[in-house]
Amino acid sequence: MQMNPFNEKISMIGLGRLGAPIAACLAAKGFRVTGVDRDADRVAALNDGRPPVYETGLDEMIAQTNGRLNATTDTLAAVRDTDITFVLVPTPSESDGGFTLQYVLSACKEIGEALANKQAYHLIVLVSTVMPGATGGPVRDTLEKTSGRICGEDFGLCYSPEFVALGSVIHDYLNPDFILIGESDPHSGELLASIYDRVCQTNPPNSRMNFANAELAKIAVNSYVTTKITFANTLAGICQHLPGADVDRVTGALGLDSRIGRKYLTGGVGYGGPCFPRDNRALASVARSVGASAELAESVDHVNRRQVDRLANLVKQNTEPNDTVAVLGLAYKPHSDVVEQSQGLQLAESLASNGIDLIAYDPAAMQNAQRVSQNGVRFADSLRACIDTADAAVVMTPWPEFTRLTGTEFCGSGRLRVVIDPWRALDAKQLSDRVRYVAGGVGPIDDRQRLTATVCCNERKITTPTNK
Numbered sequence: 001m002q003m004n005p006f007n008e009k010i011s012m013i014g015l016g017r018l019g020a021p022i023a024a025c026l027a028a029k030g031f032r033v034t035g036v037d038r039d040a041d042r043v044a045a046l047n048d049g050r051p052p053v054y055e056t057g058l059d060e061m062i063a064q065t066n067g068r069l070n071a072t073t074d075t076l077a078a079v080r081d082t083d084i085t086f087v088l089v090p091t092p093s094e095s096d097g098g099f100t101l102q103y104v105l106s107a108c109k110e111i112g113e114a115l116a117n118k119q120a121y122h123l124i125v126l127v128s129t130v131m132p133g134a135t136g137g138p139v140r141d142t143l144e145k146t147s148g149r150i151c152g153e154d155f156g157l158c159y160s161p162e163f164v165a166l167g168s169v170i171h172d173y174l175n176p177d178f179i180l181i182g183e184s185d186p187h188s189g190e191l192l193a194s195i196y197d198r199v200c201q202t203n204p205p206n207s208r209m210n211f212a213n214a215e216l217a218k219i220a221v222n223s224y225v226t227t228k229i230t231f232a233n234t235l236a237g238i239c240q241h242l243p244g245a246d247v248d249r250v251t252g253a254l255g256l257d258s259r260i261g262r263k264y265l266t267g268g269v270g271y272g273g274p275c276f277p278r279d280n281r282a283l284a285s286v287a288r289s290v291g292a293s294a295e296l297a298e299s300v301d302h303v304n305r306r307q308v309d310r311l312a313n314l315v316k317q318n319t320e321p322n323d324t325v326a327v328l329g330l331a332y333k334p335h336s337d338v339v340e341q342s343q344g345l346q347l348a349e350s351l352a353s354n355g356i357d358l359i360a361y362d363p364a365a366m367q368n369a370q371r372v373s374q375n376g377v378r379f380a381d382s383l384r385a386c387i388d389t390a391d392a393a394v395v396m397t398p399w400p401e402f403t404r405l406t407g408t409e410f411c412g413s414g415r416l417r418v419v420i421d422p423w424r425a426l427d428a429k430q431l432s433d434r435v436r437y438v439a440g441g442v443g444p445i446d447d448r449q450r451l452t453a454t455v456c457c458n459e460r461k462i463t464t465p466t467n468k
């Protein structure tokens with residue numbers, strides 16, 4: 001049952017936003033990888049050496065795989081011909097906040113059927129986010145039942161979710177803060193840890209435990225981060241109304257406290273995307289299911305949903321009723337085309353449904369936004385067209401395309417007069433020469449404070465906010 005992971009062949013079931021980049025990383029690091037997906041277009045793309053999904057650096061990573069990466073729609077053959085199988089299929093949220101196992105169990109059934117005809121030891125690594133109780137319950141049961149073999153003896157099972165953000169999946173996967181492994185038995189955990197040793201560039205610590213602890217830790221990490229983001233956004237809301245206040249000054253001080261730390265304390269727009277909102281709701285769901293308090297997670301979710309209202313008010317306070325407003329940024333974060341739970345799209349829809357003439361643009365997410373948008377949002381053909389059509393612009397996603405715009409470029413046709421910057425990612429001083437610059441999270445300035453505030457504005461270090 002001993003395996004040398006350096007010689008192992010890996011199958012990756014699910015070639016989506018996470019599975020495709022991770023498969024490419026494993027192959028680039030020397031493993032022979034067979035990707036599996038039901039979507040024949042994704043399989044064909046990978047076999048042609050093309051990225052099946054939009055992700056930063058994926059084309060370069062595929063180019064480094066030197067023939068070690070191929071793809072198929074045939075799960076049974078892929079499992080049969082490999083030693084380790086990663087499962088990265090969707091686990092959509094249910095109405096109570098939990099995650100459905102429909103795709104995971106369907107994949108496990110096929111893995112079990114392949115294992116039934118195989119003698120050699122096999123390791124299965126579930127990476128999809130699941131609820132506590134899933135891996136040691138229905139997942140292990142399905143594998144044992146369909147394979148006729150015993151977990152922990154004939155095959156190993158690990159739960160090892162990733163803490164990666166879309167747009168930086170490859171960087172985050174190769175440079176993790178830590179590795180989380182829930183394991184059926186020590187050998188399975190050691191084998192998986194040895195794979196991470198070979199792939200990760202940061203020598204991360206391993207946190208190994210049973211399934212239930214790992215399942216809870218995954219959603220707890222993301223829920224903790226959403227709480228921190230929401231705390232910073234609450235401070236931004238207070239500062240916006242407090243004469244002389246500046247959220248960057250306040251969170252800058254908070255971040256110096258080693259019990260708090262600087263990351264995720266920007267105080268900009270609410271969190272969105274495919275992970276944070278649903279992991280937060282999942283924690284509340286777990287709490288309710290065991291009769292524990294769900295109030296903290298529920299409050300964070302509630303406050304996050306209100307951030308769009310805070311920014312809509314900021315827009316209304318700084319525009320005239322007949323103004324055309326440009327929303328710049330529809331992806332939930334820069335370097336991504338994903339609009340799930342995007343606050344940029346939600347703000348655009350909220351303003352449009354309140355009768356404001358609204359035009360929107362994003363460098364990568366236009367198609368996805370147009371597909372899901374329902375509420376009278378006009379989509380511009382280009383950044384230039386978007387700005388030139390508007391009287392005011394609000395920068396919701398701090399793409400470099402937006403944050404490097406100069407005052408002259410914003411003025412363009414001479415129509416645009418107001419730039420609203422919830423992230424304070426633009427060059428305030430430079431823009432103020434040509435347009436009225438409005439920073440979110442900064443309070444009104446009275447005469448006595450004007451001098452100090454000017455100094456603060458000049459001192460402000462201009463950085464592009466990140467999610468880390």
Ligand SMILES: NC(=O)c1ccc[n+]([C@@H]2O[C@H](COP(=O)([O-])OP(=O)(O)OC[C@H]3O[C@@H](n4cnc5c(N)ncnc54)[C@H](O)[C@@H]3O)[C@@H](O)[C@H]2O)c1
Nearest residue numbers: 014015016017018037038039088089090091103107128129
């Ligand atoms: N996207 C993220 O930022 C992120 C971050 C951390 C964790 N996760 C978790 O990772 C999992 C996958 O997320 P994703 O965003 O990569 O999903 P995705 O929807 O982008 O991709 C999933 C892929 O799995 C394929 N698939 C589904 N069932 C299959 C089966 N039985 N056999 C073969 N292929 C199958 C689909 O065709 C699709 O290509 C989810 O559980 C998610 O919660 C996602």
